[in-house]
Amino acid sequence: MSSMPAAPQQSQKATFGAGCFWGVEAAFRRVPGVTDTAAGYMGGTLHHPTYRDVCTDTTGHAEVVEVVFEPEKVTYENLLDVFWSIHDPTTPDRQGVDVGTQYRSAVFYHSPDQKVLAEASKEHLNRSGRFRRPVVTEIVPAQTFWRAEEYHQRYHEKHGRAGCGI
Numbered sequence: 272m273s274s275m276p277a278a279p280q281q282s283q284k285a286t287f288g289a290g291c292f293w294g295v296e297a298a299f300r301r302v303p304g305v306t307d308t309a310a311g312y313m314g315g316t317l318h319h320p321t322y323r324d325v326c327t328d329t330t331g332h333a334e335v336v337e338v339v340f341e342p343e344k345v346t347y348e349n350l351l352d353v354f355w356s357i358h359d360p361t362t363p364d365r366q367g368v369d370v371g372t373q374y375r376s377a378v379f380y381h382s383p384d385q386k387v388l389a390e391a392s393k394e395h396l397n398r399s400g401r402f403r404r405p406v407v408t409e410i411v412p413a414q415t416f417w418r419a420e421e422y423h424q425r426y427h428e429k430h431g432r433a434g435c436g437i
Contacts, residue, residue: 280342285350286413288333288377289358290366293426295336298357304345309337310419313379320417328371337416351392361404376408
């Protein structure tokens with residue numbers, strides 16, 4: 272029997288849409304085991320969308336945060352728990368004062384395992400009674416991630432809690 276330590280798992284990606292990406296990114300950056308985050312756009316039809324494009328509510332993109340994490344330090348289930356806790360997943364195309372499809376609640380899964388875990392988590396949340404209305408979060412395959420403009424990256428770190436936020 273070998274006494275060699277198990278090889279560490281490789282980093283994985285998770286992508287979440289939970290309204291304005293500034294506060295979402297800040298929330299995930301605080302999670303131990305998350306090694307990187309990026310604000311961006313996913314789920315639309317336009318290649319290389321800009322913030323101005325996405326704000327027209329015609330491209331189909333959601334504001335998202337791509338999360339890189341070490342699964343031996345934080346599980347995908349833990350990230351889902353953070354996701355559910357930082358926004359209202361019962362409001363279609365809206366978070367607070369932000370209205371439009373770009374602010375929809377969405378889990379963009381990167382593997383079959385993530386899909387199963389996200390669907391089970393959503394079902395559990397619906398059965399829990401935590402919300403009076405049903406959870407409307409879409410759970411869809413990850414598509415091309417378009418990184419948002421640099422001024423959107425780590426926005427709260429650069430500007431404090433100015434703007435939308437959690």
